[in-house]
């Protein structure tokens with residue numbers, strides 16, 4: 525019922541403001557270019573996160589996973605992207621064949637200058653960080669770990685249809701990120717993670733694909749999220765970190781985007797940097813207290829782990845960056 529009401533209010537908000545973007549208008553008298561950055565709609569983004577979670581755990585080779593993949597491709601198509609479905613059979617570290625599907629939505633596909641936005645859409649089949657060991661083989665919903673980044677990017681896609689950017693944007697939804705070594709396996713092979721991105725980086729959806737830079741979103745909907753400069757992002761794409769954190773500060777989100785060094789994450793951006801050589805950062809919470817966030821790889825990574833102000837800070841910052849690229 526709560527969600528039904530939220531959806532109704534969201535629909536009403538379009539009637540109220542006619543779906544127009546608000547913000548900086550062209551009152552500037554200098555010849556400096558004034559960009560009208562659209563508003564990131566959090567009701568919409570929240571709904572896109574929930575729509576994924578409603579399929580259930582999107583674990584590899586499951587019906588929920590495949591149905592969610594169809595939903596994501598259809599949404600990108602609906603918002604006017606040229607959609608690529610990149611399917612591959614990828615072996616997990618246990619030797620299981622995973623039916624992987626990277627889903628790519630290209631906006632303004634003819635543009636030479638491009639920005640790539642990434643998130644993973646699969647969820648982890650094991651809650652192996654749960655405080656209760658009896659849950660360690662239970663699949664997770666991955667509301668924050670997976671669905672949050674994808675939800676933000678679907679909202680970006682919706683906005684791109686209403687107000688195109690100057691540069692081309694590729695929304696790249698990666699599969700099979702979260703199949704990395706189970707904590708009981710005794711293994712810690714970083715290549716067991718991020719199978720979809722490793723495949724995409726070797727075999728991009730378009731031959732010779734390149735982008736000016738990439739931004740990966742991972743766990744961008746949690747309470748008290750603080751984003752610091754992630755370690756590998758700093759090694760491979762320091763100026764992109766500066767660009768994004770500066771954009772956040774410009775619009776007042778420097779309380780979320782803290783301009784200081786943070787820990788490292790073996791995440792999709794690492795392979796995109798190393799294999800595809802596209803300078804790519806990871807927007808991911810680093811915390812002294814937890815690994816990434818309180819409910820990371822636990823059965824509590826559900827819709828209650830999602831908080832709207834964090835989605836807003838990340839989504840609005842992302843828009844600030846991409847609408848200011850020429």
Ligand code: AHN
Nearest residue numbers: 669702717742789790791
């Ligand atoms: C490791 O902790 C080794 N990798 C984290 C990558 C990840 C998992 N992102 C989301 N889930």
Ligand code: ZN
Nearest residue numbers: 648669702821
């Ligand atoms: Zn994970």
